[in-house]
Amino acid sequence: KGLAKKAGKANKHEIKKAAVLGAGIMGGGIAFQSASKGTPIVMKDINQGALDQGLAEASKILNKKLKKGRIDGNKLAQTLNNIEPTLNNEALKDTNFIIEAVVENPKVKGAVLAEVEGLVSEDTIITSNTSTISINKLAESLKRPENFCGMHFFNPVPLMQLVEVIRGEKTSEETVAATVAYATKMGKTAIVVNDCAGFFVNRVLFPYFAGFSLLLNDGAKFANVDKVMEREFGWPMGPAMLLDVVGIDTADHCTDVMAEAFPTRMQKLENDPISVLYNNEFYGQKNTKGFYQHS
Ligand code: CAA
Ligand code: NAD
Numbered sequence: 001k002g003l004a005k006k007a008g009k010a011n012k013h014e015i016k017k018a019a020v021l022g023a024g025i026m027g028g029g030i031a032f033q034s035a036s037k038g039t040p041i042v043m044k045d046i047n048q049g050a051l052d053q054g055l056a057e058a059s060k061i062l063n064k065k066l067k068k069g070r071i072d073g074n075k076l077a078q079t080l081n082n083i084e085p086t087l088n089n090e091a092l093k094d095t096n097f098i099i100e101a102v103v104e105n106p107k108v109k110g111a112v113l114a115e116v117e118g119l120v121s122e123d124t125i126i127t128s129n130t131s132t133i134s135i136n137k138l139a140e141s142l143k144r145p146e147n148f149c150g151m152h153f154f155n156p157v158p159l160m161q162l163v164e165v166i167r168g169e170k171t172s173e174e175t176v177a178a179t180v181a182y183a184t185k186m187g188k189t190a191i192v193v194n195d196c197a198g199f200f201v202n203r204v205l206f207p208y209f210a211g212f213s214l215l216l217n218d219g220a221k222f223a224n225v226d227k228v229m230e231r232e233f234g235w236p237m238g239p240a241m242l243l244d245v246v247g248i249d250t251a252d253h254c255t256d257v258m259a260e261a262f263p264t265r266m267q268k269l270e271n272d273p274i275s276v277l278y279n280n281e282f283y284g285q286k287n288t289k290g291f292y293q294h295s
Contacts, residue, residue: 013125013178015039015097015185021112022101023047023085025247025286026129028054029157030099032061035082036075036158037186042084042091051085058083061158092119097182099151101129104253109133110141117142125178127151131250132202132257135168135195145170151179152199153188155246163188168195197261198254206258209251209274210266212239216273222291243274244290252278 018034020027023045031043031054045051062076084091092098098120102112109128117126126148128138139145150166163183167176176192183190193200215225226238243251252274259268268275277290284290 013096013123013174013181015178015182017042017095018097018099018182019044019092019095019116020099020101021045021116022103023050023054024101025155026153026157027099027101028057029155030101030129030153031083032058032079033153033157033186033188036062036079038082039182039185040082040084042086042095044086044089044092046087048087051087055080055083055085089115089119092116095120096124097178098124098126099129100127104131104133104250104257106133106137106257109138113138113148114141117144123147125149125175127179129153132198132206132254132261134197134261135166135171139168139170146172147175149175149179150195150199151183152201154201161189162201163190164199164201165190165192166195166199167192198258202254202258206254206266209239209243209255210269212243213269213272213274217269217271222273240291244284244292244294247284247286248274248277248290249283249286251284 017040019042020030021044023031023043027043027045031041034041043051043054058080062071062079065071066073066076098116100109100112102108109130113126113128122144124147126142128135128150129152130138130150131152135150139148142148145168149168149171150164152164152166154160154162165176165179165183180190180192198206212225216222222240226240229235229238255268255272255274258266282289285294288294
């Protein structure tokens, strides 16, 4: 009932064109999902390689669907047309919904959010796909925190159903409503949660990764842990493979945020295997080197 009421309020905020800042694992997936469900989206990055990869990934998924007869050529062309890759800010000016998806670093995110707020119209909604950083903390860099909330997708975006919409202390109900409505239009199920580091899902997932790190430091072999969690326990993938999928760099940044927010419960291990890999530039699937070697 509450969500239906919010969806009503959200009609005031029709999204003509959205923008995602960052075209990495998440930004690329978010752009694809928005485009395929009919909302045009600007995909901005500071690195041409990331834009090329984002588009190539979208094209690969669409071509596979075309080959299987699940979409026709029109749908393929329309979806790709709905994604506008760019390296500059000009294209952001006529967007009215922003999803920030750059690196998990509060300072970088704060600067990116403040910059985009200065470019867009006053009623533009700005959201962050942060995994762990408090929305109240990020809101401090903004002049209009009422227009800001968390919009947390899961990886891989086209396949994961859930989106957490995180309500900061100053977030307006209209902002929550419009964000829930957009997630729904993207074919996702939104849940609205209050703010704290890690929100809902990552307060479950990161203690799980921390437990995995403890096991490794106690002498367990990562491949054995994965084998048991996958084959015997029945999860789609074990923690080592999941960390490679998430990105070990991102997981390490998230662990730092959680350790700072929950110093007694989420203390970072000395020689945490995730940090050791990160410090040796093993970032997981994204750079082919992680717990596993990827092609
Ligand atoms: N994008 C789009 N399509 C994809 C894809 C991707 N990345 N990966 C696979 N697909 C397609 C496949 O090609 C396949 O298509 P067809 O049906 O046409 O053959 C289809 O999707 C199903 O693929 P699979 O059979 O390989 O996979 P599955 O259905 O068995 O499971 C999964 C896929 C649901 C993603 C499963 O692997 C899974 O649950 N993995 C764990 C994911 C997870 O836990 N994510 C959370 C990470 S943490 C996070 O996101 C939060 C954070 O803040 C860090
Ligand atoms: P990624 O490293 O794959 O991509 C980040 C992208 O941001 C890179 O392409 C980089 O060039 C770009 N970037 C950096 N600074 C920028 C700027 N100023 N403007 C525009 N682009 C910029 O990272 P990711 O995995 O896509 O994660 C992005 C965000 O999403 C993080 O906050 C992360 O915590 C969150 N997240 C990640 C996952 C996951 O499983 N990887 C899941 C949910 C949420």
